[in-house]
Amino acid sequence: MRLRWTVSLLPMMMMMMVLLNEVWMLPAPGTVSMESVNMRHTLRWRPPQASCGTSILYHVQFQGEFELTVQNGRWVDAHECQRIRHTHCDLTSDLGSDSDYNLQVRAQCGSELSAWTELSRPFNRRDTVLTVPEMNVSAVGGALQVSFDKLPHMAVVNVTVWKKGDELQAVVYRMPAEQKMLHVAALQEGVVYCVRAQTILQPQLQSSSTDPHCLSLTGPGAVWKRATTVTVTVIIMAGLLFAVFWSISHCHPDACQTYFHKEPLPDSLRQTDLDIQIQKSHQEAELCERITMVQSIDSERQASKADAGLMSLLEDRSSELPFTVEFVV
Structure with a gap:
């Protein structure tokens, strides 16, 4: 009897395998894993090893304890993880209880659908990793x-x-x-x-x-104390600068010489007194020349010659240096 049932089931199983191969033409995603840190649950998977003329889309479903026991194993579509292009999905809002969840994902290329790939073991959010705050x-x-x-x-x-x-x-x-x-x-x-x-x-x-x-820990008065200190310091510095400038502008000459003493120059920079003597040239030494002229009654001809010589001498000396001429009669 058992052998008869086994023989009758073999053709049915072979037929189902053929139908599955015809329906699931697209390979299923691989390596489905869950990453949960600080109660943020992210499902990740690897894309199928297949070529697709368009972008491959993915669908994610979950099944909790309520769906498994009360709803006879019903799977629920993750609302934010339907027909998505990236290979990860945030399931934080879907996994809202401390129960165990089964998770699965499949790929779609055009009208072709792949088989579902399930998470290797159920996930519970209590398995999340808490980092240091x-x-x-x-x-x-x-x-x-x-x-x-x-x-x-x-x-x-x-x-x-x-x-x-x-x-x-x-x-x-x-x-x-x-x-x-x-x-x-x-x-x-x-x-x-x-x-x-x-x-x-x-x-x-x-x-x-x-x-x-x-x-x-600083006290409540530390803020106003610091501000007061800065203000007083600024006022004092401004007063000192004003006093210095006022003293310089109103300083009496005698008092200024007392407070602002002028240092003498060093010997190396002091100018020595030099006796400068200017040698006079021969022409400059003869600035004045005394000419004595004696006119004789008897020799008028000589006097006229002397006058002509005097005029010649005056013309020659006028181009050189000034001189003084005395006429003695």
Whole structure:
């Protein structure tokens, strides 16, 4: 009887295999994996090894515990992951419970569809990896302000604050991830405080703690004290400069000589006294020439000759140097 059923099922199985080969002409995607960090769930896969005249499109489905048990194994299309071109899909909003999820993806080229490729094992969001939170600490007045970036949804952050050197007296503050900022007030002025933080989703799902961040806490009056100090310094410097310029502009000559003494020049730069003697030329030494003329009554002819000679002499000397002529009668 069993042999008869086996023989009758073989043709049916062979027929189904032929039909499947005819329907699934496009190879299925390979290596489907899930990457989950800080409650962000991303499904990734490798494209099929096939050529396609157009872009290959992908479809993603999931199946949770409710679909598996209550809806008789129904698969649900991921709303943001239908007919997409890239080989990854964000399923954070679809995987909204702590149950196990089955995931599958298939390719499409034109009108051809590939077979579904399933994730090797069910995924649970409790398997996510929590990284160290990104923390910023600043002192505001007499308080500490602790802020965070990119915290996981529905997580809780434990913030531990203590005085430096007294960690046994630390205080732990619990802050929901939606708050993103913690204000720690009523702290002592001038004391160094240290802070560290840790992300917690569940008692068994926690991140590593941040490195301690220590800083000195300034009091509420530190801001106005600093501004007052700067203002007073500027006023004093302006007064000193004004006094110096006023003293220079109104300085009496005698007082200025007392305060601003002029240093004598060194001997090497001092000009020595030189006796400069100008040698007079022979012509310049004869600036004046005394000429005595005696006129005789008896020799008028000689007098006329003397007058002619005098006029000749005057013409010759006028082109050279000035001279003085005395006529003695």
